[in-house]
Amino acid sequence: MFNSTDVIETIDMIEKEHLDVRTVTMGISLLPCVRESAEKTAEAVYGRVCKCAEKLVPTVEQVSREYGIPIVNKRVSVTPVSLITAAFPEKSALVALALDRAADALGVDFLGGYSALVHKATADYERAFLKTIPEALASTKKLCASVNVGSTRSGVNMDAVKLVGELVKETARLTPEGIGCAKFVAFCNAAEDNPFMAGAFHGVGEADCTINVGVSGPGVVQHALSFAPEADLTEAAEIIKRTAFKITRAGQLVAKEAARRLGVPFGVVDLSLAPTPARGDSVAHILEELGLETVGGHGTTAALAMLNDAVKKGGVMASSRVGGLSGAFIPVSEDIGMIEAAERGAITFDKLEAMTCVCSVGLDMIAIPGDTPASTISAILADEAAIGMVNGKTTAVRVIPAPGKKVGDTVNFGGLLGRAPVMPVHTGSAEKFISRGGILPAPIHSFKN
Amino acid sequence: MKAVVTVTGTDRKGIIAQVSAFLSEKNINILDISQTILGDRFAMIMLVDTSECSEDLASVSAAAAEMGRDIGMSVRVQHEDIFNAMHTV
Numbered sequence: 001m002f003n004s005t006d007v008i009e010t011i012d013m014i015e016k017e018h019l020d021v022r023t024v025t026m027g028i029s030l031l032p033c034v035r036e037s038a039e040k041t042a043e044a045v046y047g048r049v050c051k052c053a054e055k056l057v058p059t060v061e062q063v064s065r066e067y068g069i070p071i072v073n074k075r076v077s078v079t080p081v082s083l084i085t086a087a088f089p090e091k092s093a094l095v096a097l098a099l100d101r102a103a104d105a106l107g108v109d110f111l112g113g114y115s116a117l118v119h120k121a122t123a124d125y126e127r128a129f130l131k132t133i134p135e136a137l138a139s140t141k142k143l144c145a146s147v148n149v150g151s152t153r154s155g156v157n158m159d160a161v162k163l164v165g166e167l168v169k170e171t172a173r174l175t176p177e178g179i180g181c182a183k184f185v186a187f188c189n190a191a192e193d194n195p196f197m198a199g200a201f202h203g204v205g206e207a208d209c210t211i212n213v214g215v216s217g218p219g220v221v222q223h224a225l226s227f228a229p230e231a232d233l234t235e236a237a238e239i240i241k242r243t244a245f246k247i248t249r250a251g252q253l254v255a256k257e258a259a260r261r262l263g264v265p266f267g268v269v270d271l272s273l274a275p276t277p278a279r280g281d282s283v284a285h286i287l288e289e290l291g292l293e294t295v296g297g298h299g300t301t302a303a304l305a306m307l308n309d310a311v312k313k314g315g316v317m318a319s320s321r322v323g324g325l326s327g328a329f330i331p332v333s334e335d336i337g338m339i340e341a342a343e344r345g346a347i348t349f350d351k352l353e354a355m356t357c358v359c360s361v362g363l364d365m366i367a368i369p370g371d372t373p374a375s376t377i378s379a380i381l382a383d384e385a386a387i388g389m390v391n392g393k394t395t396a397v398r399v400i401p402a403p404g405k406k407v408g409d410t411v412n413f414g415g416l417l418g419r420a421p422v423m424p425v426h427t428g429s430a431e432k433f434i435s436r437g438g439i440l441p442a443p444i445h446s447f448k449n
Numbered sequence: 450m451k452a453v454v455t456v457t458g459t460d461r462k463g464i465i466a467q468v469s470a471f472l473s474e475k476n477i478n479i480l481d482i483s484q485t486i487l488g489d490r491f492a493m494i495m496l497v498d499t500s501e502c503s504e505d506l507a508s509v510s511a512a513a514a515e516m517g518r519d520i521g522m523s524v525r526v527q528h529e530d531i532f533n534a535m536h537t538v
Contacts, residue, residue, distance in 0.1 A: 002453060002529075004485050006536040007494050011455055011525065065507035068527035246535045253534040317538075 010246075017223045018281040019247065020070040021254045022216035022274045023109075024060045025195035027202035027267060028052045028209050030079040030113075038091035041084060042098035049076060049102040049111075052209050052264075057107045059261050067257075069250055072216075072416075076103065077200035078113035082129040089128035093136050100140035110183075112200035114145040117190070120154040120439075122163070130160075133167050137183055138174035144198035150188035150385040152392045156440035161186075161385065165378030165434065172370070172401045177411050181400040182333075182365065186381050188388030188395045193268050194324040199396060210267035211259040212324060215251035215315075216274040217243070219281045221307075225289045236290060237310040244271065244314030252319045270324025271315030272360060273307070275335035277418035283307075283328050284337025295337055296347025304328060305358035325394055327360020333413060333420035334365055342421045343410075349423050357387055362396035367411045367420035370403040377401065379430030382440070390443050450499050451480070451529045452506060454513065458522035460491035468493070468524065471516050475509055476501045491522075496529070 013019035033044035057074045064071040078099065085092040096114055103111040114136055116126045133145045147164055150156030164186045172178035185199045192203020195212035202210075224243045225236060251269045259266035275283045284295035287303045308327040316322055330352065332338045341347040349366070356362045362384045368377075381397045388395030402411045405422045412419045456468055465482070472479060472495075481496040499506060510526040517524030 002494060002496065002532050003536065004483055004487075004492065004494050007453060007455060007532055008457075008487060008492055010532055010535055011457070015523075062505075062507055065510055066505075066528045067531040068510065068525050069531060249534040250531060253530055 013217070013220045014069055018219035018276070018278060019217045019250065020072050021213060021251050022272070023073040023075050023195050023214040024071055024254065024258050025075040025077050025200055025212045025214065026053050026056050026209065026264070027077045027193065027206055027212060029202060029206065030081070030084045031204070034084055038085060038088040038094045042094040045084065045095050046098040046102050049078065049099065050105055053106050053108065055262060060258055063254055063257050063261070067254065069254065071254060073109040074107070075195065075197060075200065076106065076108050076111045077195070077202045078111065079202050079204060080115040080117055081113060082116035082126050083204070085129060086125040089125040090132070092129050092132045093139065096132070096136035096140055096143055100143045103142035108142070110142050110144050110197045112144040112146065112197050113202060114143050115147060115201040117148045118157050118160045119148045119151040119188070121157060122160050127163070130163055130167060133184065134170040134174050134180065137171050137180035144183045144200065146185045146187060146190065146199045146201060148187045148190035149381065150389050150440070152189060152389050152446045153442055155442040156188060156382065156385040156389055158382065158434070158440060159437045161378050161382050162434050162437060164381055165374035165376070168377050168399065169374045169401060172403055177413070178370070178400045178402045179413055182398065182413055182417050185396050185398040188385035189393060191324050191394055195270050196272065196274065196325060198398060206267070207265050209264045211255060211262065211264055212267040212270065213251050213255035213258070214270040214272055214274065214324065215247050216272065217247040218273045218275050218283045218286055220247060221273065222280070222282070222286045222289050225286065233306060237306055240307060240310035241314035244311045245318045248315040248318035266321070268321045268323030269315070269319040271312055271319070271322055271326040272324070273311055273328040275329060275331065276416055277334055277336050277339065279336050282335045282337035283330060284335050284341060288337065294344070294346040295341045296351050300351060301354050301358055304330070304355050308359050325360045329361060329364065330355055330359050331365035332423070333367065333418040334416060339419060339421065342423055349425055353383060356384060356395055357391060361394055362388070364396065364398050365400070365417065365420060367400045367402050367405065367422045368425050369407055369422055370401050370405045372401045372425055373429070373431065375429065375431040375434040376425060378434045380425065382434070386440060389440065450506065452497050452499050452526050453529050453532055454495040454497055455525045456493040456517070456522050457490055460486065464491070464520070464522060465493065467520050471513065472497060475504065475512070477509070
């Protein structure tokens, strides 16, 4: 028989502390869909995605009901579309529309992979593809786009960084409140098995079809820490590890079971603490539980470093295969603690940048003034990409230059995307630096062979 | 298949009788029961065998939740593996 305390602990985690499996994401290779025209390729893409993921949503919902654990999102990721449309990149939007129709037909929440990997150079077909992103995001509902602009091995492609700044501005102009930018992320060291949006895509080294799962549970970690207000940080790290283990085991169980029922291989569990705008589901509040008066103050980076590391150590033990982004996410608009700290002016853009040196991803879901120049957005991305490149980690930028908004205004995205107070960015121009283009060379310590 | 039934809420008479009647009606066999008071909360945990039940676990779980609402308690039926996974190495 079970230990009553253990059973009740699980029930409380789910019902009171927002424990859930954040996403079950099916990765689908689109490489078999390449045809001689954009129209026929789009048709093949629609058919293949619908066939592979036909049972995804009902199966995942059944698993959720049987195990009594919420599974918040059902998603699909696909091969970077720039590879599929390389022969007719200007017509890539046809594939975007086909993917969006497929996402609608399947009932999935988002579909990611309208992407290009240009970390070493931008081929002509990739440049043409990238230019279709704003229109593709404006004409679809569930499609997410991403670009990998750098890697530790190849350096940072500054020509792509320059272009991304322009794409972000254009996407903001074409979509209400700039919401299209919430579905567009630029990476350095992108993960090819990431189940989280907006950056999910299915790498070319992946299986034909696979199931990746993203876990969550910041509320559970905060709750566990609340019982040990006097614990030193070594002990606090142990508490986080134990909690992360339990959270991840639930994710691993769901991943294996969903994959078995769908008859596709299990890929990875992404060991992430992903917040939502709901109270009690905040990464920022974990940092405050550790003793910070407010997230964003001095000490925040250290606390986040410890949290991120402990989540990984607890999670690795709990899962047979780990991948994706794995760590703590710090999206501003999707975390009530972050939103409130930003509204109080307690957290700044620069502190967020420092935090991205030690957390799992990067500058995420930050609203910035609508009149921010494209070159400044490119420069923000260049800084992040440099951090990722030099530290051998994934970094990313997902900012929203909300049209017509200025510092102090708020942008409401709704649902899990939350709301974001518009944060100030530095106004010194990076125009000349960004317009130089070229490559930021890979760091010397990347030569490991 | 084994499942764990948890019943939580404010203690009162007849809870075990009502939950047992529900399980019997679904042809679910009770293997073990423990009852405890945690703080001000009544908590009953049952290990049950659903192999002779004709409905799938998701339907039983939905029916149990509804029955729970009728008697003013929270009643959940979950596959035992969620607890095994989270609390054993």
